[in-house]
Structures are given as C-alpha cells and as structure tokens.
Amino acid sequence: MTDTFPVILAERYEIRDLIGRGGMAEVRLGYDRRLNRVIAIKLLRSDLASDSTFQTRFQREAQSAAALNHPSIVAVYDSGEETLVQPDGTSRTVPYIVMEYVEGHTVRELLGDGEAVPIPEAVEIVTGVLDALEYSHRAGIVHRDIKPGNIMITSTGAVKVMDFGIARAIEDSAATVTQQHAVVGTAQYLSPEQARGEVVDTRSDLYSTGCLLYELLTGHPPFTGDSAVAIAYQHVREVPKPPSSIAADIPEAIDRVVLKALAKRRDDRYGDAAHMRTDLLAAQQGNAVSAPATSTWASAPTTTLPQQTDAFSPARPETPAPPPPVTQQPLIMPTEQDDERASKNRLGLWLLIAALLVAVALGAWAVSSGKFGGADPKPTASPTPTTIAVPDVTGKSEQEAKAAIESVGLVYAKGDGVASNTIPPGRAVSTDPAVGTGAAPGSTVTVQYSLGTAMVEVPDVSGKTQEEARDALEKAGLKVGTSTSEDSAEVGKDKVIRTKPTANTTVQRGSSVALVLSTGRVTVPDIKGMTLEAAQTALQDAGLTYNxxxxxxxxxxxxxxxxxxxxxxxxxxxxxxxxxxGQVTIDYKKYDFQPAPTTTSPKAPKPGDPNNPSSSPSTGATSN
Structure with missing residues (x-):
C-alpha cells in the first residue's frame, strides 16, 4: 500500500523506508528538506483513508500529541493531508503526521528474550515513563496504551514515550470501548476498568505502568493466557503474585509499589504519577514507602466483568431451600369467616407491637432525661464515623489546608513539593490519600504543594563559583548533579565553564544539572604539522608562551x-x-628548496657534420 504514497509530501517531506506499522497507520523514515533534519512520518492506512471517521480520529491524534512538549515524549512537528489520484481518475485524501525521529530501540526489543532487566535499569525506565505521564495528565491527556512497544530507549539512554493521544483518537468519547466494541489497548497491560469497557482516567495509565514495571522486573507480564478475553478476566478478578516470588532479589518495598499500582479499585492505586515515582525511587534506595504491605491485596475485594453481574444492582436474597416433603392432607377451603378472623388477629398483633415500641421509646427518653432515678441529664454521644472523606484542599495555602483536614478529624502532614503548571507555588496540589477517599478517623493525610511550573530554564552560571552556581540552580527549581573538571584559559580555577544541559535549555523542574569546572590550567594544543607562525599563534590563543x-x-x-x-x-x-x-618549547624544520636537475636527450647528428665521422659523405669508385 505504501507504493501509492508520493515520494514528497507538502513539497517538503521526503518519504523513505518503512520503520513501523500499526493497526491504523504505518510509520516511515522521512527527511525535512526545509529544516534539513531526519523525521518520522505516520500515514493513515490506505484502506482507512476513505473513512471520514478514521480521518477525524487521526487528526485528533495529531492535535492531542502536538499539545505535549516534554523531553520524555516523542514530539509532533506537523500534520496535514495529501490528495492522491487513483488509477481510475478519482482522488482521495490521506492524512499524515510528521514526528520526531528517535534513534534507539523499544523496551519490547529489550524484553524480547524474556529476561528481566536489572532493578536500577527497570526503575530508570519506569521513572521516565512516569515523568511523561505526570506531564500529560496535567495537560488532560490520558495515554490509554502504555506498553513496552510504546516506550523507546534512545542511543543516549533517554526514555521516550510514543503514541500519545492515539487511544483518544481511536474513540469518539472518553470510553474505552469503540463503536465496534473493541477494547482500546493491549490485553497484557489493560486496567480492570478498560477490560470492563468503562471510562478510563489517569489511574488507568498507572495500572498499565505497573504492568510494565512488573515485566521489567520479572521478564513477563503479571497475567498471561491463551486469549485476550482470558487475560482481561485475570486483570479484573485475580491478584498478581508479588514480583519477588519470581525474582528473589527484588526488595519487599518494590513489591509493595508494584501491587499498589496494580490494585483492582482505582481508589486503591496511586493518586497520580508523581506519588508513584516518589515511592518507586524510595523503594530502590531502601527508604520507607507509602504503599501497604503485599498481604493487604490477598484479601482485597475484586470486581467482576459486566457480563456476569451488574455492579450497581442490589444484592439478591438466596433462593430458599425447598421445604421437606409432607404427607398429603385433605384440602380444606377457607371460609369467609376464617378470612375475617385471620384479618382481625393480624390487626391486633400489629397494634400490640406498635404499643410496645412507643412504650420502649418513652422509657428510654425518661431515663436519659433524668425523669427517673434522679440522674442528671447527659448529652447523647453521636456515633463515631467509621471513615471520613478526605477533603479537597486543592489551591489552598498550607494554613488553610491544615485547618480543613484537622476540622474533619484527620491528622495533617506536609509532603514533598511537586511541579504544577496550573497551581501557583505554595498552594496545595494533591493529597495522599486522594481527595474523597475514605480514611479512618485520626489517620494522616499528606498534602503536596506546588513548586511552580513543570518546565524551567537552565540559568547561565558560567564564570560563577560552585556555591554561586548551586544557589542559582536551586533558586530556579533545579538540582546540582555531578561536577567534572576541564582545562580553560578563559575561566578561573574552580569556576563554572558551562553546564549540562547548557544554559537557557528548558528542562523539567527538579532535574539535575551537571557542572563543568575550570582547573585553572591550559591544555597544550596539538600544533604538530603547522607552520611555525601558525603554531605560535595557536599557543598564544591558548594562553601559553613558547620557546x-x-x-x-x-x-x-x-x-x-x-x-x-x-x-x-x-x-x-x-x-x-x-x-x-606556561611555556611550550617548539621543535621545527625548515625546507631547503633544491630544484631537481634537468636531463635532456642528445640530438640526432645532422648529415655532413664534421664532428661526426659517420655522417661524412661516403666515397666509392666511379665508372668511367
């Protein structure tokens, strides 16, 4: 089908080799002639291009993905449509999307042999995915198809999440089931609500990320089966084995993080990607995590598939057992007098019960009010609630959030700061447990506060001391990473030459920035082969003297x-x-030009040359 596509799209994008194919489109290597860069081009399949519904979905994908600008998300550069002329003379429109080309391999290829990856590498990959999800969820976009095939590892080791917005593009509503009743997503990584065809939210992505983490740690997904339906049923009904039961080197804390992410009820999972990332990093470092013990999930209630029961229907009483057999008696028909007598008996019984209830109520009131026994009236204690709904403190100051939580009988705790593009710094972003979750009276609610926008610009700290650079980076919401040394004639000793990433680059808040510090020394340049004059200039430019x-x-x-x-x-x-x-001694040579000697061939002698006897005229006898 690719033969039907033109070589050039929009008079700008060259279409090259096929590098991927999916259910709705194929991806080709491309080249942007205008910007001189390699790109990837996604083209809607030719058999779907004539369907206006798929065209709309494909365009919606481009809009969703283009709204995201994050280092861990494959970028969308452009989109458009190309009109193609068919052999019969008719024309059709084929949409395309121009994307960032990522050189590397997918996590699916990494897991291709069924072997687990080292724990630090697994945590690093999943942390990158959670970074991307935190950003996309704040933008209101749910991925819906997190799986190893959609995660790229670049040649530099960076994590890139692909196909953002595809699940949203495949459907016309927020539900997980399409008009053809096909579940959006891959069976091994479906959340229970996706398997049931319910509306999904950000916590559905966290469940799929938990499946990804499980496979990275153990080498296989948490659930496998002979069919997609069998796997979906396990997602809904069964609790996965702890990863440590498969790989003994996995710490118990990581078990807890994985099983919390794989909780059947959305409210039991992490409230957002930031909390899951915090717990995962803490587990890797051997610190305490907020996830409950793994034994909690063994007795946790599971939900059922919609075909089996209605989750909202009242419980039905069990069918009573049939009465024991009795010997047949003569059938006696009741008379009108019998009916009247039975009716009067029932009425009398109900009147007696009502009178007894009134008497009991009056007696209880009399005792409690002190009418009998001379007791002082005491206030009736209100029943203690079994759970308290966590209040919504989003956008509140710390003082307001603390007052709101303590006013309902819960204990306030301040959590770590998190990045937010929508909530001002210092204001509450989220709670743990999440808003609306039922919490036991007296239990602790941790509130996270905004640090400001998720993306910040790396400040220029060149020429500053290490302490000055640290202060500037922390003020910008960044952390100081590793420090390396490099010779420099222009920058003083122990001062910053440059940063990695470089100054004015936009990065995620909280990222680490490496410093390159000057040794105060100069590296001798390689001047061998230069002329003496050029070498002298090079040494002077490097801040050195010469002899x-x-x-x-x-x-x-x-x-x-x-x-x-x-x-x-x-x-x-x-x-x-x-x-x-410092001084450098130069050794050099001078070239002594000596022209090569010229050699000429001897000229042929001329006839009659007196210097050449052989050229004299011959003599001979003449006849008379």
Whole structure:
C-alpha cells in the first residue's frame, strides 16, 4: 500500500523506508528538506483513508500529541493531508503526521528474550515513563496504551514515550470501548476498568505502568493466557503474585509499589504519577514507602466483568431451600369467616407491637432525661464515623489546608513539593490519600504543594563559583548533579565553564544539572604539522608562551614547500596540562628548496657534420 504514497509530501517531506506499522497507520523514515533534519512520518492506512471517521480520529491524534512538549515524549512537528489520484481518475485524501525521529530501540526489543532487566535499569525506565505521564495528565491527556512497544530507549539512554493521544483518537468519547466494541489497548497491560469497557482516567495509565514495571522486573507480564478475553478476566478478578516470588532479589518495598499500582479499585492505586515515582525511587534506595504491605491485596475485594453481574444492582436474597416433603392432607377451603378472623388477629398483633415500641421509646427518653432515678441529664454521644472523606484542599495555602483536614478529624502532614503548571507555588496540589477517599478517623493525610511550573530554564552560571552556581540552580527549581573538571584559559580555577544541559535549555523542574569546572590550567594544543607562525599563534590563543629550538633542515624539490617551515613536536607534548602562561618549547624544520636537475636527450647528428665521422659523405669508385 505504501507504493501509492508520493515520494514528497507538502513539497517538503521526503518519504523513505518503512520503520513501523500499526493497526491504523504505518510509520516511515522521512527527511525535512526545509529544516534539513531526519523525521518520522505516520500515514493513515490506505484502506482507512476513505473513512471520514478514521480521518477525524487521526487528526485528533495529531492535535492531542502536538499539545505535549516534554523531553520524555516523542514530539509532533506537523500534520496535514495529501490528495492522491487513483488509477481510475478519482482522488482521495490521506492524512499524515510528521514526528520526531528517535534513534534507539523499544523496551519490547529489550524484553524480547524474556529476561528481566536489572532493578536500577527497570526503575530508570519506569521513572521516565512516569515523568511523561505526570506531564500529560496535567495537560488532560490520558495515554490509554502504555506498553513496552510504546516506550523507546534512545542511543543516549533517554526514555521516550510514543503514541500519545492515539487511544483518544481511536474513540469518539472518553470510553474505552469503540463503536465496534473493541477494547482500546493491549490485553497484557489493560486496567480492570478498560477490560470492563468503562471510562478510563489517569489511574488507568498507572495500572498499565505497573504492568510494565512488573515485566521489567520479572521478564513477563503479571497475567498471561491463551486469549485476550482470558487475560482481561485475570486483570479484573485475580491478584498478581508479588514480583519477588519470581525474582528473589527484588526488595519487599518494590513489591509493595508494584501491587499498589496494580490494585483492582482505582481508589486503591496511586493518586497520580508523581506519588508513584516518589515511592518507586524510595523503594530502590531502601527508604520507607507509602504503599501497604503485599498481604493487604490477598484479601482485597475484586470486581467482576459486566457480563456476569451488574455492579450497581442490589444484592439478591438466596433462593430458599425447598421445604421437606409432607404427607398429603385433605384440602380444606377457607371460609369467609376464617378470612375475617385471620384479618382481625393480624390487626391486633400489629397494634400490640406498635404499643410496645412507643412504650420502649418513652422509657428510654425518661431515663436519659433524668425523669427517673434522679440522674442528671447527659448529652447523647453521636456515633463515631467509621471513615471520613478526605477533603479537597486543592489551591489552598498550607494554613488553610491544615485547618480543613484537622476540622474533619484527620491528622495533617506536609509532603514533598511537586511541579504544577496550573497551581501557583505554595498552594496545595494533591493529597495522599486522594481527595474523597475514605480514611479512618485520626489517620494522616499528606498534602503536596506546588513548586511552580513543570518546565524551567537552565540559568547561565558560567564564570560563577560552585556555591554561586548551586544557589542559582536551586533558586530556579533545579538540582546540582555531578561536577567534572576541564582545562580553560578563559575561566578561573574552580569556576563554572558551562553546564549540562547548557544554559537557557528548558528542562523539567527538579532535574539535575551537571557542572563543568575550570582547573585553572591550559591544555597544550596539538600544533604538530603547522607552520611555525601558525603554531605560535595557536599557543598564544591558548594562553601559553613558547620557546623555539633551532630548526633542522630538510631538502625538498617541491616548489610548494619553498621557504616554509613545519612543527615536528613540542615539549610538553600535546594534551599535557600547564598553568596559564606556561611555556611550550617548539621543535621545527625548515625546507631547503633544491630544484631537481634537468636531463635532456642528445640530438640526432645532422648529415655532413664534421664532428661526426659517420655522417661524412661516403666515397666509392666511379665508372668511367
């Protein structure tokens, strides 16, 4: 079908080799002639291109994905439509999406042999996915299809999540089942609500991420089966084994994080990606986590598939057992007098019961009010609630949030700061447990507060001391990472030459920024092969002085080398480190031009040449 596509789209994008194919589209390597960069081009399948519904869904995918700009999300650069002429003369429109080309491999390829990956690598991959989900969820976009095939590891080790917005594009509503009743997503990574065809939310992505983490740690998904229906049923009904029961080196804390992410009820999972990431990193470092013990889930209630019961129907009484057999008696028909007598008996019984209830109520009131026994009236204690709904404190200050939580009988605790593009710094972002969750009276509710926007710009700290750079980076919402040293003539000792990422680059708040510090020394440049004049200039530009040894002479017949010089070496050698202003000794040679001798061939003698006897005229007898 790709043969029907043109070589050039929009007079700009070259279509090259096929690099991927999915249920709705195929992806080809491409080249942007205008910006001179390699790209990826997604084209709607030709057999779907004539369907206006799929065209709309495909365009919606482009809009959803283009709204996301994050280092861990594959970027969308452009989208459009191309009109193609069919062999019969008719035309049709084929939509396309121009995306960032990511060079690397998918996590599916990483797991291709069924072997687990090391725990630090698994945590790093899932942390990258959670970073992307935290950003997309704040933008109101649920991925719906987190799986190893949609996670890329670049050649530099960075994590990239692909196909954002596809699940939203495949459907016309927020539900998980399409008009053809096909579940959106891959069976091994479906959340229970997706398997039941219910509306999904951000916690559905966290369930799928839990499945991904489980497979990275153990080498296989939490549930497998002979069919998608069998796997979906397990997602709804069965609790997975703890990962440590498969791989003994997995800590119990990571077990807890995985099983909390895989909770059947959405309210039992992590409230957002940031909380799951915090717990996962804490578990890797051996710190305490908020997830409950793994034994909690063994007795946790599970839900059922919609085909089996109605989740909202009242419980039905069990069918009573049939009465024991009795011996047949003569059938006696009741008379009108019998009916009247039975009716009067029932009425009398009800009147008696009502009178007794009134008497009991009056007696209880009299005792409690002190009418009998001379007791002082005491207030009746209100019943203690079994659970309290966690109040919504989003957007409140710390003082307001604390007052709201304590006013309902819960204990307030301040949590770590989190990035937010929508909530001002210092205001409440989320709670743990989540808003509306039932909590036991006196239990602790942790409130996370906004640190500000999720993406920040790396400040320029070049020329600053290490402490000054640290203060500037922390003020910008970033952390100082590793520090390395490099020779520099322009920057003083122990001051910053540059940062990684570089200044003015936009990165996620809380990211680590590495510092490159100056040693205050200079690296001897490689000047071998240069002319003496060029070498002297290079050393001066590097902040060094020089001393020149007497030259050696080399003969040459090459006219281009006439009156030229060439550096043959230095002391110290190239790459050595010297203090600024240090001296380098130059060894060089001068070329002595000597033209090559000219050799000519002897000329042929002319006839009659007196110098050549052989050229004299021949003599002979003449006849008379």
């Amino acid at each position: 020149v040894n007497s030259p050696t002479t080399e003969k040459t017949s090459d006219p281009a080398k006439k009156d030229t010089t060439e550096v043959t070496g230095t002391s110290p050698v190239a790459g050595a480190s010297l203090d600024a202003g």
